[in-house]
Structures are given as C-alpha cells and as structure tokens.
Amino acid sequence: MIRNIVKTTLVAAALGLGFVASAPAFALDSVKILVPANPGGGWDQTARALQAAINAEGIAKKVTVDNKGGAGGTIGLAQFVNGAKGDGGATLVGGMVMVGAIATNKSPVNLTQVTPLARLSGETLVVVVPASSKIQTLKELIDQFKANPGSVAWGGGSAGGSDHILAGLIAQAVGVDPAKVNYIAYSGGGEAQAAIMGGHVAAGISGFGEFQSQIKSGKLRALAVSGAERIPGESVPTLKEQGVNVEMVNWRAIFAAPGISEAQQKELVAALDKAVTSNSWKDALKRNDWQDMYLTGPEFKKFLDADVARITKLVTDLGMVKP
Template sequence: MKHTFLATLFAAAIALPAYSADYTIMAPAAPGGGWDQTARSLQTVMQKEGISGNVQVQNVPGAGGTIGLAQFASQNNGNPNALIVGGYVMVGAILTNQSPVTLKDVTPIARLTGEYEAIVVPASSDIKTMGDLVAKLKADPGSVSWGGGSAGGTDHIAVGLIAKASGVDPTKINYVAFSGGGEALAAILGGQVTAGISGYGEFESQVKAGQLRRVAGSSDTRIVVVDASALEGSCVDVSVQNWRMVAAAPGLTPEQTAAVTADFDKLSKSAGWQEILKTKGWADTYLAGDAFKAQLEKDVSATEGILKEIGLVK
C-alpha cells in the first residue's frame, strides 16, 4: 500500500506542468522607463506562456544601470534564476562612468528589441519643427536643454551627434540626464527642458493626447523629421537605434546558460511576445548565443568610438 501511495504521488508530480525556472529580473532603472517596461513585459509573457511559473521584477536605479549591474554581478554569481535587462544605454554608461563592472562580468543571453528615437517638445512650445530646434541650437547651444536618459546613453549620444551634424560643438550641449522615463517625462511636460528625447514608445500616449509635439521621429535606424522640409539645409544626418538585451548572472555552467537561452528562444517566438512588440512599437531584433556576444563586442567598441568623438569619453 505504501509503495502504491508513493508511486501515485510520483506520477502526479511528473504530470504537473514543468517550468524551467522561477526568475527574478532586475530592471536597473526607476519604474516607468524602457528597461522597466521591458522587464515587466518579460514577466507577463513568461508567466502567460508557461515559460516560468513565477517571475519577479526588481528596480535598482542609478548611473545608467551601472549601480544595478554591479549589485547584480556581485550578488548572483552562479544563480541561474537571476536575470538583468540592459542595452545600448548601459554600454554608454559603463564607459562614461568608468564602471569597474562591465557586461563582461555577466552572461549575455539575447538582444530582445530595438526602438527608434523620437524628439518632442511641449505642445505649448514655440518650436514647431526640427528646423526651429536646430536654429536655436546653432544660435546658442547652451540655451537648448535636452531631457533624456542617463549620461552617455542612447539619448545623449543622439543629441551629441545631432549637434555635430548641425555644425555645433557637441561638448557645448546642455543635456539633462534622468534616471527614469517617468522623471524625464514630467520634466518635459512641465517645460523644465526645451526638448525631450527617448524611444517613441515613452512619448506616444502624450503625443496622441496633444500634450507633446513630436518634431522628429525615426525610421529604420535613421532619425528623420516629420516635416522633411524642416531640415533642409540643416545638415542633420544621424543614425541611432536603441536596443535592449537580457543577461544572466556570472559563473553559470554551459548547461545553465543553454537552459536560460532556450527559455528566451521560446519567448521570442511566442504569440504573447509578438503582441507585446506590436503594442509597444518595439522592433524584433532578437539575437542570441554566440552571434549576440559577437555583436555586443562590436557595439561596445563602436560606442566607445562615438563617445570619444563627441567628447563624452576621453
């Protein structure tokens, strides 16, 4: 009887849905921004699609994600259940903050999404076009304040490149860095900065509501202007695309890394994730494994070159 009871328990146990892991995902930024949105979207889809039975999100903001990255790397060595989201912003922040902890100290898993930049102004602003904004920038670079993400991140790089393409010394730009998308949005809506720059998804609802005016958007990886004639003669030709990634803890075995990667391969193909991409307006730039690691190395090298060019890194 005892053996029969144990056998029944065992059979019931193996009949239950098998989840590969329970995950804790760190979003190394304040709530409301792109990394937080990415982490919570992963949480939703991984649970909905049965990839994980339980996913928690933890916010650790500061210094372009480098505070969270350092904490993640030091506290999770060998933990296959710990994940962190990051991306192009973090690459720049590591360089500009001279962070002792880099993406070499974690286990890159996959590039998840790409998002195009948008430049907005308050609806009440006298700036109607990108041409107006560039004219102000040329007349007095310091008088134009730009609100965006962390120093050295995608937004900062884009503003520096816009300045350079407009014939303005990139080191003269007045860039105001915010640690979270919610803080930046409040400053833009409140007129505390001249213009805001970020992924369009962070501004979309305010643009549709008529609170913000989009003066430049992007297509593919090139910033273009809503009214193309506004940039005639302004020589603005800038190529920037933000991307986001997920990494696992350092010290994983090859088998653990493969298991985490398999979960994200499944996620990337799921109907739930494809719906998230559509809803958020994120481009599907999924790339995993060795191919992603190789691309990441190229991106780090290229970003260092850009940051030196526009004076953000010595």
C-alpha cells in the same frame, strides 16, 4: 488483493507521468529580473513585458522584477555582478544605454563580467517638445540650437545613454560642437516625461514607446524619429527626411549572472526562446513599436563586442567621457 494494490499503484504512476508530461517543458523554479533603472522607462517596460510573457507561457513558477536605478544602469550592474554570482535564475535587462554609461562614467564594472543571453528588441527614438512650446518644427529647434547651443536644454535618460548619444549626433550633424550640448539626464523615463511636459527642458529624447501615449494625447509634440524609416502607422518624419543625417536604433538585451554553468545558461536561453514566440511578447512589440531584434548565442556575443567598441569610441569622440 495484491493484484488490486499493484493495479492501483500502476494507475497512480501513470497519472503521475501524465502530470509530468503536461507540465511546461522549460519550467524554472524562479526568474528574477533586475532593472537597473527606475520604473517607467524602456528597460522597465521590457522587463515587465518579458515577465508577462514568461507567466503567460508557464515557463517559470515565479517571476519577479526589481528596480535599482542610477548612473545609466551601472549601479544596478555593480549590484548584479557582486551579488548574483552563480545564481541560475538571476537576470539583468540592459542595452545600448548601459554601454555608453559604462564608458562615460568609467564604471569599474562592465558587461564582460556578466553572461550574455539575448538581444531582445530595438526601438526608434523620438525628439519631442512640450505641447506648450513655441517650437513647432525640427527646423525651428535646430535653428535655435545652432544660434545658441546652451539655450536648448535636452532632457533624456542617463548621461552617455542612447538619448544623450542621439543629441550629440544631431549636434555633430548640424555643425554644433557636441561638447556644447546642454543635456539634462534623468534616472528614469517617468522623471524625464515629467520634466519635459513641465517645460523644464526645451526638448526631450526617448524611445518612441515611452512617449507614445503623451504624443497621442497631445501633451507632447513629436518633431522627428531616429530610425531609417517612419514608424508604421505614425506620421512623424525621420531626422534624415528633414535634412539631419543621423540614423540610430536603441537595442535592449538580457544578461545572466556571472559564474553560471553552461547548462544554466542554456536553460535560460531555452526559456527566452519560448517567451519571445508567445502572443504576449508579440503583442508587447506591436504595442510599444519595438523592433524584433532577437539574437542569442555566439552571434549575440559577436554583436555585443562590436557595439561596445563602436559606442565607446563614439562617446569618446563626442566628448562625453569624464576626465
């Protein structure tokens, strides 16, 4: 009898060990992703693609995505800094747009107050006009812009973000005072799309992936992309090809809460390492025409510090910083 009990116990223990061994190696109880923008934009797309990858790989038991838009991400950033301290499962999506918005809005919170985890991806921006627009080419848009800067309303994401910066760089490149750019900021990609397609602005700027379906359906006309080369499989020429000497890629990243331990940070990075090698994430990169720019550790911190300095100087030089 005793022998049978011992045998049964050992079998149960072995089964238990087998169960533990089969569990995901990087399983977390929960991951919360805060998107500091309204649904429909690039940060939201990034967060939901990451959520799908984490779920597909069984990296966390539960993954949630919440949106808190406004002021180029600085409202969501403030909420994150003030409310998530020490939470090892809390993360925030952000990127180049947020860096510019922090400077232009003179935000009381900044990226030194969160924990850098990883740069995730990069996206080429696209300049579009509504399908109904009389403007057919980038040259026609630039000619009107140079003749009367105020007559060209540019629609895009939050003030000081990558869309706004690109409009300023285009102005600078064609000899227009960047301070004269008539830029209309929207808090989310969905709002910007509706305004552009509705003809409320003359031209729009956003990540190519955000406008891709509208371009393919003929609702928007793509005039130029901001990368060094054309997007693979797409016929839209670059700004440089058309004589506008501007090149820019919008990067996106993910951050952890302030005040987490080194062990918590390593656990989150290990989870990201696994998520970005998944087929789910690779499919998202391909589907959205995002560049794989994954970078973690000291190298990401070094990149972040340098780009914060670069973008802050750029938006100041372009006259975007509020007095």
